[in-house]
Amino acid sequence: MIPLSHYLIVAAALFSLGMFGALTRRNAIAILMSVELMLNAANLSFVALARHLPQTLLQGQVFAVFVIAIAAAEAAVALAIVLGLFRNFRTVNVDEINLMKW
Amino acid sequence: MLKLVWLVPALPLLGVAVNGIFGRVTRERAHWLGVGTTGLSFLIALAIFCQAAGGARLDWDVYTWMSAGDFRATVGFLVDPLSAVMMLVVTFVGLLIHVYSVGYMHGDPGYARFFTYLNLFMSSMLVLVLANNYLLMFLGWEGVGLCSYLLIGFWYQKPAAADAGKKAFVVNRIGDAGFLLGLFLIWRTFESLHYGQVFSQVETYRLVLERPSVLGLSLVTWIALLLFVGATGKSAQLPLYVWLPDAMEGPTPVSALIHAATMVTAGVYMVARSAAFFNLAPVAMGTVAWVGAITAVFAATIALVQTDIKRVVAYSTISQLGYMFLGCGVGAYASAVFHLATHAFFKALLFLGSGSVIHALSGEQDIRKMGQLKARLPITSRTFYWASLANAGIIPLAGFWSKDEILAGAFAGHHYVLWALGSAGAFMTAFYMFRLYYTVFEGKDNVDPHTAHHIHESPPAMAYPLMALGAGTLLVGALFGFPPDHGLYHRFVGPVFAAAGTEPHAIGLGTTVGLAAVATLIAALGIWGLARSWYKTGDSPAPARAAERFRGLYRLLLNKYWVDEYYNALFIDFGKRLCHRLWGVDARGVDGAVNGTGWLTVALSALSARVDFHGVDGLVNAIADLIQDGSQAVKRIQTGLIQNYLLAMAMGVFVIVSLYVFF
Numbered sequence: 001m002i003p004l005s006h007y008l009i010v011a012a013a014l015f016s017l018g019m020f021g022a023l024t025r026r027n028a029i030a031i032l033m034s035v036e037l038m039l040n041a042a043n044l045s046f047v048a049l050a051r052h053l054p055q056t057l058l059q060g061q062v063f064a065v066f067v068i069a070i071a072a073a074e075a076a077v078a079l080a081i082v083l084g085l086f087r088n089f090r091t092v093n094v095d096e097i098n099l100m101k102w
Numbered sequence: 103m104l105k106l107v108w109l110v111p112a113l114p115l116l117g118v119a120v121n122g123i124f125g126r127v128t129r130e131r132a133h134w135l136g137v138g139t140t141g142l143s144f145l146i147a148l149a150i151f152c153q154a155a156g157g158a159r160l161d162w163d164v165y166t167w168m169s170a171g172d173f174r175a176t177v178g179f180l181v182d183p184l185s186a187v188m189m190l191v192v193t194f195v196g197l198l199i200h201v202y203s204v205g206y207m208h209g210d211p212g213y214a215r216f217f218t219y220l221n222l223f224m225s226s227m228l229v230l231v232l233a234n235n236y237l238l239m240f241l242g243w244e245g246v247g248l249c250s251y252l253l254i255g256f257w258y259q260k261p262a263a264a265d266a267g268k269k270a271f272v273v274n275r276i277g278d279a280g281f282l283l284g285l286f287l288i289w290r291t292f293e294s295l296h297y298g299q300v301f302s303q304v305e306t307y308r309l310v311l312e313r314p315s316v317l318g319l320s321l322v323t324w325i326a327l328l329l330f331v332g333a334t335g336k337s338a339q340l341p342l343y344v345w346l347p348d349a350m351e352g353p354t355p356v357s358a359l360i361h362a363a364t365m366v367t368a369g370v371y372m373v374a375r376s377a378a379f380f381n382l383a384p385v386a387m388g389t390v391a392w393v394g395a396i397t398a399v400f401a402a403t404i405a406l407v408q409t410d411i412k413r414v415v416a417y418s419t420i421s422q423l424g425y426m427f428l429g430c431g432v433g434a435y436a437s438a439v440f441h442l443a444t445h446a447f448f449k450a451l452l453f454l455g456s457g458s459v460i461h462a463l464s465g466e467q468d469i470r471k472m473g474q475l476k477a478r479l480p481i482t483s484r485t486f487y488w489a490s491l492a493n494a495g496i497i498p499l500a501g502f503w504s505k506d507e508i509l510a511g512a513f514a515g516h517h518y519v520l521w522a523l524g525s526a527g528a529f530m531t532a533f534y535m536f537r538l539y540y541t542v543f544e545g546k547d548n549v550d551p552h553t554a555h556h557i558h559e560s561p562p563a564m565a566y567p568l569m570a571l572g573a574g575t576l577l578v579g580a581l582f583g584f585p586p587d588h589g590l591y592h593r594f595v596g597p598v599f600a601a602a603g604t605e606p607h608a609i610g611l612g613t614t615v616g617l618a619a620v621a622t623l624i625a626a627l628g629i630w631g632l633a634r635s636w637y638k639t640g641d642s643p644a645p646a647r648a649a650e651r652f653r654g655l656y657r658l659l660l661n662k663y664w665v666d667e668y669y670n671a672l673f674i675d676f677g678k679r680l681c682h683r684l685w686g687v688d689a690r691g692v693d694g695a696v697n698g699t700g701w702l703t704v705a706l707s708a709l710s711a712r713v714d715f716h717g718v719d720g721l722v723n724a725i726a727d728l729i730q731d732g733s734q735a736v737k738r739i740q741t742g743l744i745q746n747y748l749l750a751m752a753m754g755v756f757v758i759v760s761l762y763v764f765f
Contacts, residue, residue: 023749031745094744101742 007048015041028082028092032075039071103153104160107179110147110189111228113139117221125214136217137200140224144193154186155594161234161298172293180234180297183595184439188231188371191443192364194574195450196224198567199359202454205563206355206461216256216353223249227364231371236285236295239372243281243336246365247274253360254352266348273345277335281372284328291321301378301602311382319385326379326386329372330393337369337423340397344666346420350412354457357412362419362453363446370426370442374435377602381433391431391512395523398424400663402530406537407649407659410467411456414538418493419449421527425508428524433607434511435599440591441504444579448492448500451571455486458560458568459542464553469538473640474547478557481565483543485572490539492575494532495625500575502622503583510586510617514607525624532628537637545640586614 014037021034043064050060086092117139121132128135163178181189200220207216226245233239247270255267285295291307292300304311311322319327333339338346349361360366373380373390380387398421405417422445429438460467462479476483492499495506505528512521549557559565582591587609636644649656658664739746 019752023745023752097744098742101740 004048004052007052008045011041011045011048014038014044026093026095028085028094031094032078032082035078036071036075039067043067104150104158104181105162106146107150107160107162107181107232108164110143110150110193111225111232113143113146114221114224114228118218118225121214121218121221125218128214130213132214132217133200133204136221137197137204139221140193140197140200143224143228144197147189147193150181151186151190154181154183163234167238173289175237175295176235177238178234178296179232181232182598184371184374184598185231187439187443187591187595189228191446192224192227192231195363195446195571196227196359198570199355199363199450199454202358202457202564202567203353203355205561206457207353208561208563212256216253219249219252219256220355220359223253223360223365227368230368234297236288236297236300239375240281240285243332243368243372244278246360246368247271247278247336250274250349250360250365253356254349256352256356260351263351266345266351270345270349273342274335277332277342277369280328280330280335281332284325284332287321287325287328291325297375304378304382304603308382320383322379323383323385326376326383327389329376329379330386330390333369333373333427334393335369336372337366337427338420339369339393339424339427340400343397343401343420344669347413347416347662350410350416354412354453354460357416358450358453358457361416362449366419366423367426367442367446370423370430370438373427373430374439374599377430377435377599377604380430381603381605387431387433389431390427391517391520394424394427394429394431395512395520395527396424397421398428398527399523399530400424402527402534403659404662405534406530407656409469411459411469411472411538411542412453412467414469414534415449415452415456418452418531418535421531422449422493425505425524425527428520429508429511432508432512432515432517432520433604434508434515435602435604436592436595437504437507437511437587439595440583441501441508443591444492444500444504444575444583447571447574447578448489451485451489451568451575452493454564454568454571455482455489458482458564459486461560461564462557463549464556466550466553469541471548471550472542473545473549474543475549475557476543479543479559481559481568485568485575486543487539488572488575490535491629492579494535494629495528495621496532496629497618497622498580498584500577500579500583502618502625503579503586503589506618506621507583507586509621510609510614511607513613513617514609525621528621529624529628532625533633536629536633540633540637541640545637548640586618 018034018037018039018041021037022031025031025034046060046064046067050056050058050063053060082092085097089097091097117135120135121128125132158181160179160181162180163176165177167175167177169175200217203216203220207213210216223246226242226249228242230239230242230246233242251267251271254270255264257263258267288300289295291310292303294300294303311325312320315321315324335342346361346366350357352361380390401417401420401424405414405421408414408417422441426438426441426445429435429441459472459475459479459482462475462482463472466472488499492501495502509521509524509528512524560568583589636642661667
């Protein structure tokens, strides 16, 4: 039986990777992918904790399913935004898109 | 019929209304109405005069003019012998002068205006003589003063004429103030200004009237003296005569009508009308007599040397008015008014004759540039000759009868000094009239060659009035004045003054004839004894020699005793200086206060603006600036780079979680 701490460490590592990617990647698509990583890190900790804690009514698992569903919707919307960005700026590099500054 | 008297002053007023309002339309036809209304007035006046002569009298209050408390003034007319005579003289002479004006003023741009003023004058003068109370008389009195001003300044483009008009008006105001004070005093004493009510109460109030009041003079003396002050202004007596010679700047018909025949006699009429007061006031009587006599001599001396044809006649007018006041002053009111009437004829004639000469010589008024006009102006010279004889007092012309009566009145009243003064004046009158006549119509021909060939006798409109007045001058005196003091005129007018308490002077037939002989002798001496030999040929050296010998006196007379200069120095300069001083007070004090207030307001406003600008606006701006500067400082965090925001968010979460975990 793999102890809970291992799941959580993996989840934390995954979240940190996602966070790092989201903060450092220039490509908007890559940022989206990094965000997915962070979501999945959260899913992992949900499921792990649900399994670990006694007498739960599958709330953790259900949450994970919700997150996946919402992540799909989020990806659709985000990709539409990225597409819109590309149409207007001919690029998807977020460091080149800074019109909304002071 | 007698009540038609209101039409006499009203008809000329109709002319005023039409010519005054529609003068631009009537233009050269202005005289139709101007002369027409005056003519009708004259006819009505003649009819009323005839009735009055038959014994009819009228004292008629037409309506109440104004009332305030106890005071009630009416518009009303009085027809008695005195006003009837005045009315007839005014309308008759006025009518002739209107006709004369048609010729004299022909082609003048102000033709309609001239007739408007002339009619207004007629109306005012008739109100003056026909009024049955003092207030209405005062209305007419002021009206004629106004017309006099308007007509003297008729050629207002000429500065001398405009100034003369102003002078006449101002000097008259001084007299009018006295008249008005007199009226106040009458009202206070009798509570009425109506002649009938006032004069009928004089006996009742006699004790009050004769009681000494201010300065030891009785009340009635004050009334009489104040009225006389008014008379000296209007009738050009010392010391207020100065306006009359200057009034000659007006058109000549005006000089004849207003400044010789009618208006200037208003003072005499007023004194005669107020005889009831004067008879109770010996001091006032003496003042009137002496002022009259001195004026008569004073003006006559000036007339001796003047060289302007109209001014000689003007000074003669002042002198003759002096005789009228002398007559009033010695109680010979009827004779004074008779002299007024005869004087109206011959003095109007002299002025119209002068006008005719001036007209013929294209405006020349200097008698040194005239001469030998007798043949060229036959009608003018003949009528002028008669008028000069009448003015000099040669029997049987108009002036003789009346002037002789005045002097006889003075003699009979034992005023021998006054009589002597009057006789001396009569000698000078005879002399200066014939100096004028001989110099202008005979003597040497000094006419400017340029004007000489323009000389022509005046047109009929001017010649006929001359002849009519000439006939009057010849006949009126003898017709109504013979025998002296008992003629038609005296039987008609005498009772008016007898009713006012005038004591008749008993004078023997021998004295009458003697005085008449002396007067005629004096006049004849002046004419044929002196003037003829000095001026008839025009080359006698005697006048120049006399002028040389009495050079100081000559210059004194030529400069009219420097009276105008004295008045200038005494009153006008004083007034000017006073005004200047007051102006200084006004400019510095009153204006200073106003300007100071203004300045203070401006200064306070500036201060307030500063407070507003720096304080209030400053506060608002400071807040705005603060916000702006603060925004400047922090706006840089708004980089527009999405990852910066993400970082901030992550760090925020980190901080919050850290806080949650560790505390």
